[in-house]
Amino acid sequence: LAAIAETLEGLEETIIVKLIDRAQFSRNSVIYQPGMSGFAGEPSLSLFELRMLYQERMDAEFGRFCVPEERPFCEDLPAPKRSVNLPATGLAIADLNHVNLTPRILRAYLDLIPRLCREGSDGHYGSSVEHDVYAIQAVARRIHYGAFYVAESKYQESEAAYRAMIDRGDRAAIMSSLTRAEVEERIVARVREKTEGMQSRVNARVRHVVDPAVVVEFYLQTVIPLTKEGEVQYLLQRRQS
């Protein structure tokens, strides 16, 4: 569990950095509007949706979604073109996509954009969707990593207790067993510090500085709750040992 917590901690930097990167461009609302991509032969998707689709098609061919914590946002992606040799994951679930929080991550991320970015349009549509995709992938990686590995590790620690809750389908008891307020407080304090620290030597005339409270709120309202929701989903579908 300590090693897992350290990996989650390492993923924090990535999320914060990529949110800050996205915030260097204005909100550019048009990039999220269906049918407004200006892309030849693509009358219905938004530019953001198209970028996500193209990125995930490429990533799928490179084998990204063979990794448990990399769950795709799109469907009908191509098969990998290379074989990916992963160490055994230790997870006990029939299909990794049975734990897939991406629809909820997507909604929460799109709600975050107006608080993260400057209002208006700066014309950098291509760069904005590029950085959107990198940021949302980093968020999804953290949430699914926690969902799979924290849950499995807690199950291993108290197998009998979890098996009883799972057999009763007692979602509330599982959720409560996964909640540790002091850990969550520590994460939030660290996220605030890191968001400040990373921007501490930045020239505010050159870079848009992100309010740490915005990132903290995103952790409190999205990253932490969706990670726990994923843990519950994993446990409820976990195979018996």
Place this chain on the structure above:
Amino acid sequence: LAAIAETLEGLEETIIVKLIDRAQFSRNSVIYQPGMSGFAGEPSLSLFELRMLYQERMDAEFGRFCVPEERPFCEDLPAPKRSVNLPATGLAIADLNHVNLTPRILRAYLDLIPRLCREGSDGHYGSSVEHDVYAIQAVARRIHYGAFYVAESKYQESEAAYRAMIDRGDRAAIMSSLTRAEVEERIVARVREKTEGMQSRVNARVRHVVDPAVVVEFYLQTVIPLTKEGEVQYLLQRRQS
């Protein structure tokens, strides 16, 4: 020129962050070896070269290379699928690709990897090439941005003097006119500070900490000299007003 310098300063964060991101994975030398990609139907390229090619094909369709400072590493890329409306660039050159430092950036970047990353292999080949591509794109963006816009701005400031040097083909005089040691020293000091600052609150057990001297050396030996080389190339090919 002040606005251009500020943009260049803003691009520093991006370069530093992306180099630090790449350094979270081991060197993984096999990803740079031709024919070792394990990619179906791709017997000759390395995994890194393939990722670059796929990324640039996607980026080309989204219109990335319509932007002057985004010069591609690969050839024969597809045409954009969307129209990109850029403000007038003010550049006076027949073909943006006449200033393309990517072959030299590529060599310098590959030489940097052994100093940036931990030795050995951690199996994260897909992630390593993904972050390689993001990092090298950030480096190329900064170099070409400087090459085009610093050069054009200096030309505008002293048109007669530059026209005389250009007509004489006096590369050495142009290079000397572009060199300002005190500016370069300020950049290097800032890069060192930022590399330290961004990693100052990082848990070294979780993240690989990059030695600021490595990034500074890369700026001194690659980013700054290649930017100036690009400026000279731009000026030598600049159209007469």
